[in-house]
Amino acid sequence: MGAPEYRVLSADDYYCPDEAGEDVPAIAWNKLYHKSLFDTLRYPVGKLHEDEFTTYLAVYRAGKVAVTREPLYAYYQNPVGIMLSKWTPRKLHILEATENQIAFARENSNQRLLKKAVRQYIYSTYEQIGFAKQWDNPGRGRLLKTLRKKLREGLRQGKEFDLFPLCRELFWVYEEAYPMKPFWWLYGKLGRREERQE
Secondary structure (H helix, E strand, O other): OOOOOOEEEEHHHHHOOOOOOOOOOOOOOOOOOOHHHHOOOOOOOOOOOHHHHHHHHHHHHHOEEEEOOOOOOOOOOOOOOHHHOOOOHHHHHHHHHHHHHHHHHHHOOOHHHHHHHHHHHHHHHHHHHHHHHOOOOOOHHHHHHHHHHHHHHHHHHHHHHOOOOOOHHHHHHHHHHOOOOOHHHHHHHHHHHHHHHO
16 A cells, blocks of 8 residues: 555645635544644643644644545544533533634634634534523523623624625524524614614
8 A cells, every 4th residue: 555645735725725625623533643733732621622722723833734535544433422422511612712713813814714713603602502592500591691692792703704694594693693683673773783884
């Protein structure tokens, strides 16, 4: 067996492909890393979604990534692993990790990473709201209020890239962000506000 065929991509082209490209998940398990990337970089202790905290940093430290479709090692999927366990607020670590990615992108003026991170933040927050609604705990109402505030902030940041424009097809995200308001009220109110700002 010879060396696998591969191609070399920049950090941006790998981690933030254009619309036609295949999105790269932050998962750690389908990647091989040079050990020097972890001279100072560490997975955070006690965090779920620890790869979301670290993979983008490793990719951008490397600067370039070799990509192949060849299976270079085996991976065992744990049927009772942490990610398949019952939802708890610890699963919200995904939002903290994405907030870190947004901050990193802004600090480095990286618009491609920023767009990807903001999009992920909106989808992840929306998804976490769905899980939190099922959480049987007296703190559920307070948590949902906090998550909806985060969703509204994500939508505000998304305007920078015209992500999730206010329209009928995307009403689901706005009704979750503003649950006390019917969509057409929101459309009229927020739409008029945007017209005034232009």
